[in-house]
Amino acid sequence: MNYVLKLIITSFLLLTIPLMLASCTKKELVFKAVENQPQAFSYLPRTEDGFIDWVTAINSGIIKPRDAIDPKSPPKSPPLNLDIVFYTKTMPNVVYPHYQHTQWLDCSNCHPKIFKAQKGSNGVTMEKIFAGEFCGRCHGTVAFPLQYCNRCHVRPK
Ligand code: HEC
Ligand code: HEC
Ligand code: HEC
Numbered sequence: 001m002n003y004v005l006k007l008i009i010t011s012f013l014l015l016t017i018p019l020m021l022a023s024c025t026k027k028e029l030v031f032k033a034v035e036n037q038p039q040a041f042s043y044l045p046r047t048e049d050g051f052i053d054w055v056t057a058i059n060s061g062i063i064k065p066r067d068a069i070d071p072k073s074p075p076k077s078p079p080l081n082l083d084i085v086f087y088t089k090t091m092p093n094v095v096y097p098h099y100q101h102t103q104w105l106d107c108s109n110c111h112p113k114i115f116k117a118q119k120g121s122n123g124v125t126m127e128k129i130f131a132g133e134f135c136g137r138c139h140g141t142v143a144f145p146l147q148y149c150n151r152c153h154v155r156p157k
Pocket of ligand 2: 084117
């Protein structure tokens, strides 16, 4: 079963990675995503890919998200300034920034369900991310999508 699953995921990746790489250069895709955004978002800053740059929006004080929808719920944990580097062989290394995430999210949004809070203990792979696990829980759904390889693979060797 596991073997079959691996085979399916590997062939899926072999097929999709070139397509995704190609789509990185396809600006129409981005414009489509941008066109579909509500007008209320028009005052928000953009990344060079055309996505809303939520991190800059929060840092420049344009938006100030509440800790929770319910004002009675306990306050969110304060931001944590801790970068985690995932060392990779073929791609530039990945830097996972806690700070930018914990400006929005509570520790319990990721720990312990998505990631055990111990570096290197989760068996994170790109295959699993593409399959919607780990970073793929949010990236591609509520955060910038996975075809923007160079936003995660930022650190040259
Ligand atoms: C949301 C963040 C994120 C995005 C976007 C992303 N990756 Fe990754 N990628 C990771 C993480 C985290 C790892 C580390 C997993 C590990 O240790 O192997 C990884 C690992 C990899 C690896 C294994 C690297 C190695 O040599 O050991 C490859 C290949 C890879 N990514 C390709 C891609 C490609 C191609 C894209 C764009 C289509 C992409 N990634 C987009 C987070 C991301
Ligand atoms: C968006 C998801 C996410 C959120 C939210 C998050 N973390 Fe993490 N955390 C990670 C990832 C990813 C790792 C690295 C796991 C790995 O290497 O497999 C990590 C690792 C850690 C580690 C281990 C560091 C080490 O050197 O071993 C600690 C401690 C930690 N987080 C604490 C926190 C605390 C405290 C908060 C809240 C302020 C928090 N995290 C919020 C994703 C998150
Ligand atoms: C619980 C949801 C969640 C998970 C899990 C998650 N992210 Fe994010 N991430 C976000 C959100 C929300 C943002 C801000 C919105 C955006 O930039 O699209 C963000 C932004 C980022 C940014 C941009 C930071 C900046 O300065 O612009 C990077 C890089 C990033 N994530 C990498 C990762 C990597 C690598 C992983 C896995 C190790 C991961 N994220 C897992 C939700 C998540």
